[in-house]
Amino acid sequence: AQEDDGPAPGDILVNSKGGAVLTPADIDPTAKTVVIAYAQDAAGNVKKGNKNKIAVVKVDPANVGSESEGRGADGLMAYSAICTHAGCEVKSFLPDRGIMRCPCHGSEFDPANNGVVEKGPAKHRLASLVIAVEDDQIVIKEGFDAEVGAQS
Numbered sequence: 748a749q750e751d752d753g754p755a756p757g758d759i760l761v762n763s764k765g766g767a768v769l770t771p772a773d774i775d776p777t778a779k780t781v782v783i784a785y786a787q788d789a790a791g792n793v794k795k796g797n798k799n800k801i802a803v804v805k806v807d808p809a810n811v812g813s814e815s816e817g818r819g820a821d822g823l824m825a826y827s828a829i830c831t832h833a834g835c836e837v838k839s840f841l842p843d844r845g846i847m848r849c850p851c852h853g854s855e856f857d858p859a860n861n862g863v864v865e866k867g868p869a870k871h872r873l874a875s876l877v878i879a880v881e882d883d884q885i886v887i888k889e890g891f892d893a894e895v896g897a898q899s
């Protein structure tokens with residue numbers, strides 16, 4: 748697989764810092780930041796690059812809406828980490844509201860409802876992955892479902 752293929756089914760999520768394989772316990776629902784991950788394929792290649800950055804969060808499973816149903820695992824959800832407004836990393840998490848926030852201009856996205864925009868200036872939602880937990884690893888089942896990166 749090429750780095751620019753993007754996250755693909757069968758890849759596992761690894762921490763973008765240091766490359767450790769992520770387990771569900773690494774995603775703290777009370778954290779004020781998302782975990783930035785990359786996809787690693789079966790051959791051990793890590794798919795780096797801005798558009799391959801994945802933001803992983805944990806939301807209350809009770810809040811997961813119908814569009815996100817079946818896309819996550821017990822409240823674990825994975826999205827493109829690149830803000831659709833101007834391409835910053837959507838790295839803040841507001842645990843009280845379960846909302847992801849881009850620190851550049853304050854756009855907010857709802858990870859329990861397939862990444863929809865809660866607050867602009869972003870106009871487009873974050874692309875999501877379908878993930879599952881297998882053998883305590885976070886495995887990608889489907890790649891991004893929408894355009895990744897800044898969009899006008």
Ligand code: FES
Pocket residue numbers: 830831832833834835849850851852853854867868869
């Ligand atoms: Fe994220 Fe502007 S780049 S809000």
